[in-house]
Structures are given as C-alpha cells and as structure tokens.
Amino acid sequence: xxxxxxxxxxxxxxxxxxxxxxxxxxxxxxxxxxxxxxxxxxxxxxxxxxxxxxxxxxxxxxxxxxxxxxxxxxxxxxxxxxxx
Numbered sequence: 001x002x003x004x005x006x007x008x009x010x011x012x013x014x015x016x017x018x019x020x021x022x023x024x025x026x027x028x029x030x031x032x033x034x035x036x037x038x039x040x041x042x043x044x045x046x047x048x049x050x051x052x053x054x055x056x057x058x059x060x061x062x063x064x065x066x067x068x069x070x071x072x073x074x075x076x077x078x079x080x081x082x083x084x
Contacts, residue, residue: 022057031066040075050079 022040025032030048034041040057043050046064053071061068062080070077 035071 021038022042023034023037025034025041025043027045027048029046032043032045032048032050034043034052034055036054037052038056040059041052041055042060043052044062045066047066048063049066049068050061050063051069052059052061052073055071055073055075057073058075059070059073059077059079061070061078064082066081068079068081070079
C-alpha cells in the first residue's frame with residue numbers, strides 16, 4: 001500500500017523504515033525533508049525547498065520555486081524547479 005502525506009504547514013520532515021512502499025508528498029508551501037525511505041519518492045511543493053537523502057528507489061521532485069538537494073538515491077532522480 002502506498003503512503004500519502006499532505007502538509008499545509010511551513011515545514012515537513014519524515015523518514016521511514018527500509019522495505020516501505022512508495023511515498024508521495026504534496027505541500028502547498030514550505031520545505032520538505034525526506035530520508036531513509038525504502039521505496040520510490042514523489043514530492044511536490046508549490047513553493048519551498050526540497051531535500052532528500054537515502055531513498056531506496058527513484059525520485060521525482062518538483063517545486064514552484066526553491067532549491068532542490070538530492071543525496072543518495074537508488075534509481076533515477078528527476079528534479080524540476082520553477083513554474084511550468
């Protein structure tokens with residue numbers, strides 16, 4: 001089963017145990033930090049920085065404006081910043 005998390009605050013930080021299913025994160029604004037995830041990660045923020053490390057699958061990261069920092073990822077990392 002896939003994890004889904006939505007945050008409306010200014011900051012979201014989380015980690016998980018290895019073997020977890022894929023994780024999707026959506027936030028309207030604020031920074032997101034994700035680490036120690038066992039599967040793929042898809043993270044999107046309308047505005048804010050994104051930081052991820054030790055991800056056990058591919059990553060897709062999108063922000064409407066903000067810095068994206070990527071550490072260790074077991075798979076492809078697709079990162080987009082700026083308005084489409």
